[in-house]
Amino acid sequence: MLDTASAPVLELSNIRKAFGGIVAIEDFSLDVRAGEVVALVGDNGAGKSTLIKIISGVYAPTSGAIRIDGQEVSMPNATKAREHGIEVVYQDLALVDQQPVYMNLFLGRELTKGPFRVLDRRQMIAETERLVTELDVRIPSAHATISDLSGGQRQGIAIARATHWARKLVLLDEPTAALGVAETAKVEKTVAALKSRDIGVLIISHSLDQVFRLSDRICVLRRGKQIGVRETAKTDKNEIVSMITGV
Amino acid sequence: MSASSPAAPASPVRALLARINLQQYVVYVGFLAIFLFFAVVLRDSGFLTQRNLVNIVLQTAPATIMAIGLVFVLSAGDIDLSFGSTVAVSALCAAMAMAAMPAAAFPVGILAGLGAGLLVGAINGVLIAWLRLPSFLVTLATMGLVAGIGRSLTQLRSIPVTDPLFTGIFGSGSLFGVPSLVIWTVVAVAIGHVIYRQTRFGAHVLATGDNARAAQVTGIKVSRIRLWVFMISGGLAGLAGLLYAGRLQAAKYTLGETDLMTVIAAVIVGGTLLNGGKGSVIGALVGSLLMGMLNNGLILMGLSVSDQMIVRGLIILVAVAVSLREKTR
Ligand SMILES: Nc1ncnc2c1ncn2[C@@H]1O[C@H](COP(=O)(O)OP(=O)(O)O)[C@@H](O)[C@H]1O
Numbered sequence A: 001m002l003d004t005a006s007a008p009v010l011e012l013s014n015i016r017k018a019f020g021g022i023v024a025i026e027d028f029s030l031d032v033r034a035g036e037v038v039a040l041v042g043d044n045g046a047g048k049s050t051l052i053k054i055i056s057g058v059y060a061p062t063s064g065a066i067r068i069d070g071q072e073v074s075m076p077n078a079t080k081a082r083e084h085g086i087e088v089v090y091q092d093l094a095l096v097d098q099q100p101v102y103m104n105l106f107l108g109r110e111l112t113k114g115p116f117r118v119l120d121r122r123q124m125i126a127e128t129e130r131l132v133t134e135l136d137v138r139i140p141s142a143h144a145t146i147s148d149l150s151g152g153q154r155q156g157i158a159i160a161r162a163t164h165w166a167r168k169l170v171l172l173d174e175p176t177a178a179l180g181v182a183e184t185a186k187v188e189k190t191v192a193a194l195k196s197r198d199i200g201v202l203i204i205s206h207s208l209d210q211v212f213r214l215s216d217r218i219c220v221l222r223r224g225k226q227i228g229v230r231e232t233a234k235t236d237k238n239e240i241v242s243m244i245t246g247v
Numbered sequence B: 001m002s003a004s005s006p007a008a009p010a011s012p013v014r015a016l017l018a019r020i021n022l023q024q025y026v027v028y029v030g031f032l033a034i035f036l037f038f039a040v041v042l043r044d045s046g047f048l049t050q051r052n053l054v055n056i057v058l059q060t061a062p063a064t065i066m067a068i069g070l071v072f073v074l075s076a077g078d079i080d081l082s083f084g085s086t087v088a089v090s091a092l093c094a095a096m097a098m099a100a101m102p103a104a105a106f107p108v109g110i111l112a113g114l115g116a117g118l119l120v121g122a123i124n125g126v127l128i129a130w131l132r133l134p135s136f137l138v139t140l141a142t143m144g145l146v147a148g149i150g151r152s153l154t155q156l157r158s159i160p161v162t163d164p165l166f167t168g169i170f171g172s173g174s175l176f177g178v179p180s181l182v183i184w185t186v187v188a189v190a191i192g193h194v195i196y197r198q199t200r201f202g203a204h205v206l207a208t209g210d211n212a213r214a215a216q217v218t219g220i221k222v223s224r225i226r227l228w229v230f231m232i233s234g235g236l237a238g239l240a241g242l243l244y245a246g247r248l249q250a251a252k253y254t255l256g257e258t259d260l261m262t263v264i265a266a267v268i269v270g271g272t273l274l275n276g277g278k279g280s281v282i283g284a285l286v287g288s289l290l291m292g293m294l295n296n297g298l299i300l301m302g303l304s305v306s307d308q309m310i311v312r313g314l315i316i317l318v319a320v321a322v323s324l325r326e327k328t329r
């Protein structure tokens, strides 16, 4: 199935990233195919978030190549990644706290109308309400200010934003770390829905149960080194744990 | 939201109330309270005469124009301390250019005045947005620098402004009986409000001030936004300089000297947060009128200049306290 399926939407080859003297990622290579869920696991400080930020264009890799749909791209900034259909749910969510939900969903891509290109708030609100209902994000209203929402609701908004705009790939950085059981189940349902839309997913998670429920493959990082990639169906928790910890 | 939504609020009234933020209305309540206070206390001193009330609006016009610029700068998470001295240099540049080229006084004066303001704004913006220097320090430095240039330009002398077209349009003129300074105020506030509330640019300014990193990763050109808000502030300071020069029919290095505190107070009282992400152009207008009314009333009450400064300082303290309380609510 792996090689007969569509070509990879994302190919990382020999990615290396150093912050001054600290090597955060060394020699990392990974493919993500359309409709495939790849889990990225590793202890704190392993370099997982850094890797996500390299893919999304927040950091430039020190060396190595990123290909999207087989074409080598350089991503000097986040706009580029978005143009390629890549969306990210960052660990800190990247929400604007004093703005309403609908402005956050359209942040940087606000809808306008008329010759003077004034904000089309009505349209943004309508689309927001449709989206949060569809994803079952329970918020008081599309007008609610982000700072008034709970952690789970905020997470829901960040995920809704990514799934709304994604065309090829969604990167999720610990999307359920702060969530309860029911909210976690919703996020997992959303990931499954992305998969059925043929969108690639790269998810960082500390919950191995979740990783085994969701992913097709598991990639293990330890202190910036890529320890290995396993097909989820052909491995077990013990193997992954020992790859993470190195014992 | 639709009634079928499980999380829809109990009543639309409740939803509306939840969206109302007390702090946005403090300025209007404060304005009314102070107005009523003066109307009663100063009823025999001419506070309520039409002449006096119009005068308040005319006197606050330059401060209101500056306040609009400051709303943009603060909302983007920065501060501008230099607009007060920029006003003087802009007025001086306009006056000197008009004196040098009397044949084309009007266009030359506008170009020189606005150009000087935009130049200071651009210098601030480049240093802050691209060299990533803190706006407080950069504009503190340019404030001093520009004030020095203003003093040395004319060796502290005052330059007369005599072009009738210029003094009419930027000063004493009127259109259909409406004084030109009132027209400038209304037009600037209206345009500023629409840009701030109804355009993507305004939304990006607020996002930049609220969470610059989030703005950046959603594709907003944060550096460009920050450059722009300083250009706006500088340009509006230039316009304020033209209004001073037009109304006083002269330019001097002291113009705008005392406006820094007044304008900051007006903007904060008007509901704009010091730390960015939230503000109001209309609030700044009302805040500016409030400060002007306060000034006027305190003079009519016979308070000394030093007492006036103390009262204004106290008002700023109260305003900042309310603004921070709302923030950490
Ligand atoms: N901007 C940065 N500057 C310097 N070092 C960084 C930066 N970002 C991450 N690092 C370092 O890179 C390593 C990996 O961090 P991170 O990717 O956040 O790990 P993880 O998400 O797996 O917990 C850590 O040692 C961290 O200190």
Ligand SMILES: [Mg+2]
Binding pocket: A048, A049, A050, A091, A173
């Ligand atoms: Mg991390």
